[in-house]
Amino acid sequence: MIGAFGAMNAIGLVAFAVVGALKGADADLDLFGVGVLGMATALGGGILRDVLAGRVPVVLRTTSDVSVALVGVGIGVVLARAMGGRLRNHTAVQLPDAVGLAAFAATGALVGTDAGLSPFGVVVLATLTGVGGGSIADVLLGRVPAVLHEDFYATPAVLGGGAFWLATGIGVAAGQATLGCAAFVFALRLLALRYDWHLPTI
């Protein structure tokens, strides 16, 4: 179980650090601003997850998490240099963003279940963990977060949190449910991007 948490947490940290660094470069921030935005995107969701579950953020208790996020920022900086501008809505951002969303949503569902939250609490925590870091980054840049105008951004995390809760409820081991949840969220998000899925408008 620790294995599944650690793996998904590390994958989410790297993926979101890359996304945040690319977003920062796209917004013409200088190197430090790119680093700050990368770190905020990477660490934001996990900090929110742990504070809401009533524990000191794992990122502050370990040395590994910040290191892993810094590696992701470095990858993002190299990618940004290689690609030049025009990164928004580019696959190089959307793909790691989907990876981060899926990995972090799965850790949120796992931590929520461990903390004895209600089913709805597990879904809310999975969703907030998945979308939290990116939303913080968008707010810092003065943008309306993607979660408000891309309907199939939070939806996969909501469904993934529900699926995790159902799976553990019928006896699936937590580690397997975590990996399954991440795969499910990732697939849903990719399909939404590929086929331009939308919910009905009011």
Added chain:
Amino acid sequence: MIGAFGAMNAIGLVAFAVVGALKGADADLDLFGVGVLGMATALGGGILRDVLAGRVPVVLRTTSDVSVALVGVGIGVVLARAMGGRLRNHTAVQLPDAVGLAAFAATGALVGTDAGLSPFGVVVLATLTGVGGGSIADVLLGRVPAVLHEDFYATPAVLGGGAFWLATGIGVAAGQATLGCAAFVFALRLLALRYDWHLPTI
């Protein structure tokens, strides 16, 4: 006492979910964005309250709170359809907003007192609980929160938190003080709207 907390908490959740959904519809968000904004407005203040008081948010521990907020979002969606656009500063938004402000400020005062906060701590928690959800929603929409430019928005919550602390200090039961605090905040806010009350400018 649980009765007063539960009642004010539920009223605040529904009222702010309606407000958030109407704000989202007014900002031309699609159905999912409207739902997200409604949930953020409804859940934001209570999550802030519980995290600051050092406890796992009640909304994550129960199934009822998310359900109640979803009902509020549904009411908001129906209202938005019925009313069309032009919702900002409309009575249909201001009235439930005053209800939510009053109900949540009262829960903040109660939770702060239970957590053994100082008098000023009780006032700060009442205020943050009352204005938190709406401020999060405004920030997500890229707007300057009402609390910064409408002076008699936070003021009723500040005064209500102080009144709650005074009342419990002279022996009023917590449940009665909670209801009294909510009624006081609601009346002040309505009077401020009706008579266009303002604090002096610098």
Added chain:
Amino acid sequence: MIGAFGAMNAIGLVAFAVVGALKGADADLDLFGVGVLGMATALGGGILRDVLAGRVPVVLRTTSDVSVALVGVGIGVVLARAMGGRLRNHTAVQLPDAVGLAAFAATGALVGTDAGLSPFGVVVLATLTGVGGGSIADVLLGRVPAVLHEDFYATPAVLGGGAFWLATGIGVAAGQATLGCAAFVFALRLLALRYDWHLPTI
């Protein structure tokens, strides 16, 4: 040790309350908005620090902290009246801002060490405590926080957090390390402002 924490905490509260009030006056907020922004700037960093370290915010547990912040807001209001507009990037804002950054970063490093965080956790907490209040104020005003576009704003706090951790690691008493950390951050920030230091851009 409590002495060093109390002193740095109080200095940070007053300094950031002044900064927030001046920022609010510069943004043409009315008196109440100025007060709210001053309080948000003053209390934001410390609340973030304590919540992340897993404790109820000291500002909510004491009466002194809110009082001290209110004094700072009062000073800021008097200063704003005396100076008129055109306050952004003025020394009267930058100087107390450097004081607040230094004092709060030091409290963040101390609280992080007390909470048994990892070295990186101490650095992250020092940084978030130092830049948190000002960033919240900037977001509320709809501005991109200084931390994203002024590279030597967060950097002094990062280096100060690292220096604190090194100092306590080689046996310097926590109280002395706190004062030394604050002096170090303050000096770095002043030098960055005076000599217009910048990190390389991508």
